Amino acid sequence: MSAELQLTVREGPDGLVIVEVAGELDFHTSNALDREVTAVSDAHSRLVLDMSQVTFCDSSGLSALLHLLRHTQATGTALTLVAVPAQTMRLLTITGSDAVFTIHGSLTEIPAAPDGPQGDA
Amino acid sequence: MLAGLLTASHLMPLELLPSAVTEHAGAVGFSKVLIYLGDLQRDVLRLLTGDGFDAGRDTAGEEAELKIDGSLAGHVYQCGQILPETPENTEERHWWVPLLDGTERLGALRITTADDDARAREDMTLLAAVIALIVHSKERSSDALARLTRVRPLNIAAEMQWNLMPPRSYADGRVMIAAAMEPAYTISGDAYDYATAGDTVHLSVFDAMGHDTAAGLTAHLAMGACRNSRRQGMGLGEITERIEQALVEQFDHRRYTTGILAGLDTRTGMLTWVNRGHHPPVLMRRNRWHSHLACRPSHPMGTGLGLPVTLCRDQLEPGDRIVLYTDGIIEARGADDQEFGLDRFTDFLDRHHAEGLPVPETLRRLMHAVLDHHEGRLQDDATVLFCEWLGPGAAPTAQAAALAGLPPEAVIAHDGRSTP
Incomplete structure (x- = not known):
């Protein structure tokens, strides 16, 4: 069975919010990611998903990530994935989705200043 | 014998087939004929008696079910040979004969006869061909047949998918195509398709996200849109865009399918294909060489x-094998679950190919190996669609027959009829 998905939200400066995702992102847990992170993203201009503790991601997990991307693009929040584990990265690459996400190796690689696509539009 | 059986078949329910076969086969010296049909997962052969809701009751002392692994009937089914049961010294013997519709393996016949010559074997092959055609013709209107060939209930998605997909084996002089899908009784989002039109052979594999009935719906819609577009003459890229459009209209970006769609020009061996977020096909060339195509x-x-x-092109050589697959074949989740892996997958195909095993049987064994590897419980659908390009000529060849597992007698019978 799937391990529980754990989401830890950390507020940062300048409208930044970091969500640490831990556990399996699959059919059983992807709705929770979609629902909860979408809500968090609405109150922030920059959303970072720390994926380092994701142990498995399947097609449903990818679907939730894509839905989140679509949502943040519509609301003007900049979404970044960091520390994506190899299995999840392989899924992103195979599906071509690596081309549509902003992906960084670690939190420190994220540009500090919010010179992203939009501010408070 | 055959003319009478064929004539009678127009108004014959499946339930009357066993008795009609016995009646007509007596004319060529077959005193008894039993029809065994393979279950969906190709584990067992079940006796068609014509009695009861599954047309398999009241077996009158005969075996109701035979294992494909370990029985003579199963061996005949696997290898496409006609074989007699021992002992030889009795007046009559039982012969086991593969039951093939085209190259799709339906099961096996047990024919009882005192005859043992080439003519008798040809009659066996012809009788098997006619019975297979009749069984196939009843398939879409007979719940009894569906019940007989299921050893446990299907889920709804599997019910949809198996009724949509083409047979698991097809061959002519140009191509050998075979497919396998597990878990056969509980599919969710996988589907395969192939079809021929003129010189072109279309191949496609879909893997819809999720493991629920909606995944089955997604795959179903994708295949419907694919066929509809293809049959209107659209190109591969355009077909995938039309599939996308249909999915977005229905599911508003919440459901998707990955897939490979390909067209093989059998005159030239040019493979044209599109990758929509899927594992690229594997190309297997002689001498155990294989690689992923890139697109x-x-x-x-x-x-x-x-x-x-992007539309990609790869030039095949005669004898090249293209393998489309979904990730359930190679992958596993979690650190404690060792994945089957791409190398083990291609090694398995190579080894059995070298042994000369018919391709449909190789795939059956592959799927059982994958299931065994995961202790019978797959966490994702696992699908393989295999296509070997043989050359440009569509006429039947001994090579195609051997790859498909047709008994040699069937090829001789065919050649005999096709000669003017």
């Missing part, structure tokens, strides 16, 4: 991510 993936159909669709 920049476009986004999965239904996600609407707007990546460009």
